[in-house]
Amino acid sequence: MRQVYLDHQAATPLLPEVFEAMRPYFTEAFGNPSSLHQHGLRARDAMNQARAQLARFIRAESPEEIFFVSDGQEAANLAVKGVAYANQRKGNHIVAAETEHPAVLNSIEFLEKQGFACTRVKVDREGFVKPGDVEAALTDQTILVAVHCANHDIGTVQPIAEIGAIAARRGVPLYVDAEAAAGWAPIDVQAMNASLLSFSPHKFYGPKGVGVLYRHKRARLVSILHGGVQEGGRRAGVENVPAIVGAGLAAEIAARELPARSAHTARLQQRLWQGLQAAVPFLKLNGPPPGPNRLPTNLSLSAEFIEGEGQLLLCDMNGIAVASGSSCVSKSLKISHVLAAIGLDHALAQGNLILSLGKDNTEEEIDYVVETFANKVVARLRSMSPMWDEFQRGLIDSAIAPRGSGRSSSAHASALSGKPA
Amino acid sequence: MSESYTLYNQTVMDHFLNPRNLGDLPEADGVGEVGAAACGDIMKISLRIEEGRIKDARFKTFGCGSAIASSSMATELIKGRTIEEAMHFSNQEVVQALGGLPPVKIHCSVLAEEALKAALEDYLKKHPELARKTPLQSAPAGA
Ligand code: FES
Numbered sequence: 030m031r032q033v034y035l036d037h038q039a040a041t042p043l044l045p046e047v048f049e050a051m052r053p054y055f056t057e058a059f060g061n062p063s064s065l066h067q068h069g070l071r072a073r074d075a076m077n078q079a080r081a082q083l084a085r086f087i088r089a090e091s092p093e094e095i096f097f098v099s100d101g102q103e104a105a106n107l108a109v110k111g112v113a114y115a116n117q118r119k120g121n122h123i124v125a126a127e128t129e130h131p132a133v134l135n136s137i138e139f140l141e142k143q144g145f146a147c148t149r150v151k152v153d154r155e156g157f158v159k160p161g162d163v164e165a166a167l168t169d170q171t172i173l174v175a176v177h178c179a180n181h182d183i184g185t186v187q188p189i190a191e192i193g194a195i196a197a198r199r200g201v202p203l204y205v206d207a208e209a210a211a212g213w214a215p216i217d218v219q220a221m222n223a224s225l226l227s228f229s230p231h232k233f234y235g236p237k238g239v240g241v242l243y244r245h246k247r248a249r250l251v252s253i254l255h256g257g258v259q260e261g262g263r264r265a266g267v268e269n270v271p272a273i274v275g276a277g278l279a280a281e282i283a284a285r286e287l288p289a290r291s292a293h294t295a296r297l298q299q300r301l302w303q304g305l306q307a308a309v310p311f312l313k314l315n316g317p318p319p320g321p322n323r324l325p326t327n328l329s330l331s332a333e334f335i336e337g338e339g340q341l342l343l344c345d346m347n348g349i350a351v352a353s354g355s356s357c358v359s360k361s362l363k364i365s366h367v368l369a370a371i372g373l374d375h376a377l378a379q380g381n382l383i384l385s386l387g388k389d390n391t392e393e394e395i396d397y398v399v400e401t402f403a404n405k406v407v408a409r410l411r412s413m414s415p416m417w418d419e420f421q422r423g424l425i426d427s428a429i430a431p432r433g434s435g436r437s438s439s440a441h442a443s444a445l446s447g448k449p450a
Numbered sequence: 451m452s453e454s455y456t457l458y459n460q461t462v463m464d465h466f467l468n469p470r471n472l473g474d475l476p477e478a479d480g481v482g483e484v485g486a487a488a489c490g491d492i493m494k495i496s497l498r499i500e501e502g503r504i505k506d507a508r509f510k511t512f513g514c515g516s517a518i519a520s521s522s523m524a525t526e527l528i529k530g531r532t533i534e535e536a537m538h539f540s541n542q543e544v545v546q547a548l549g550g551l552p553p554v555k556i557h558c559s560v561l562a563e564e565a566l567k568a569a570l571e572d573y574l575k576k577h578p579e580l581a582r583k584t585p586l587q588s589a590p591a592g593a
Contacts, residue, residue, distance in 0.1 A: 336513050339513070342466065342515045345457075356489040379490055414510060416512045418510060441492075443490075445484055447487065448487040
């Protein structure tokens with residue numbers, strides 16, 4: 030069966046040349062970078078080269094501003110908690126967008142239990158943070174502003190330079206979660222006025238097991254992992270040298286190929302959305318339309334009257350790998366907090382599917398996905414759905430294209446379950 | 451690849467991919483439609499009842515894979531049972547017949563039990579003389 034991988038926001042395949050570059054650091058160049066003999070020095074040298082590659086990748090002034098951790102989520106933990114603890118004598122207030130990744134939001138929640146306070150800035154219906162709202166949330170106690178570069182769920186590209194200018198003017202460090210954007214949109218920490226920024230190379234054909242945190246040399250940051258003095262004392266633990274080497278090379282290649290990769294996925298993104306829009310009635314795009322304000326890889330869709338996990342499973346059975354933000358796929362049985370934040374109707378959020386493109390997807394694959402999704406996924410699940418039938422009979426209405434008769438699916442569902450949606 | 455790695459066990463996948471008794475019964479004697487408070491899913495079961503026995507059952511489900519599989523299995527299991535027997539039907543039977551569900555997905559089978567009982571209730575409402583004889587067992591909450 031044809032296999033179409035459309036979950037590049039979860040993981041990408043490692044580039045063969047990156048794998049080759051990493052290989053010697055598992056076996057022959059196995060030294061611990063903290064060791065003082067030649068084995069250690071060789072590993073340290075390789076790490077420094079990767080630091081330089083990654084500094085160039087995000088236009089950092091110096092390689093010393095690059096810190097290696099285990100993953101983008103660890104980087105987010107270090108950025109949020111490390112800045113908060115370093116500045117707790119100055120203040121206790123954090124400003125963050127309500128659609129940050131859970132690594133950021135849950136770190137903040139953890140800090141709130143210790144006496145820190147947070148203002149969560151609302152987003153509009155496409156997921157945009159208004160710079161003015163960030164400014165309005167600042168107080169003389171604010172020690173950190175956290176806004177992501179592009180949204181992991183719905184692809185919204187934030188006006189981060191404007192937010193950075195405000196933070197710089199007010200003297201508050203800005204932490205940018207660039208996890209979803211890095212490798213697919215140019216990152217310039219100087220133009221953004223970012224004090225901290227993080228990402229994971231496994232999102233752009235690098236290895237898992239390494240995360241990158243940029244920290245401007247004047248931004249205060251304390252370690253949250255204690256032990257040896259690796260990474261300038263900011264992160265204890267022996268470095269994952271092979272992964273770091275792979276991260277450096279993957280970033281170098283990503284920077285070189287970024288215009289071609291993102292133009293390619295942007296073309297496929299248009300084709301996919303237009304194809305689906307024509308083939309599937311009552312389908313909604315969440316987040317901004319494809320274009321400069323949306324990541325060129327992401328499509329977040331809601332197919333009405335059907336649920337997302339079923340869509341995901343049927344896609345998988347047809348060789349198509351995708352993700353979903355439905356309550357049924359989450360362990361907490363809650364819909365994605367991003368979909369809730371943009372005010373998406375609960376039933377539509379349950380019908381959510383997230384498709385993320387990569388450099389190796391082709392037009393034929395896209396056409397296969399459109400046809401399969403329309404005929405083997407949506408049509409099939411709608412034939413099983415009581416709501417689709419009730420919609421046909423005029424008992425419930427569409428939230429996407431209301432006809433003005435019948436109650437909404439969400440109102441119907443909450444009436445049946447006795448619980449507000 | 452998709453053959454060897456699936457989110458649910460083979461029985462569940464089979465009932466999800468080849469659901470039994472999918473649809474509506476045009477002349478149903480009892481219809482129950484319920485919603486899951488936890489996730490917002492919806493299930494509808496229609497029954498044809500003759501001489502105190504479930505002759506036929508159909509389902510429609512807006513929900514996850516295990517909700518669809520649970521309703522498929524539940525409709526299979528209850529066909530041929532008397533009203534009295536069907537009233538003692540429990541979601542545990544569905545879970546067992548499916549060879550187990552992930553813990554977070556047990557509520558999907560509860561939904562099937564609730565939809566069935568709602569359909570029986572609907573039937574008994576139309577046949578009050580039977581209702582007196584067979585008091586309805588309510589679903590154990592969250593079981
Ligand atoms: S019925 Fe809601 S997760 Fe299965």
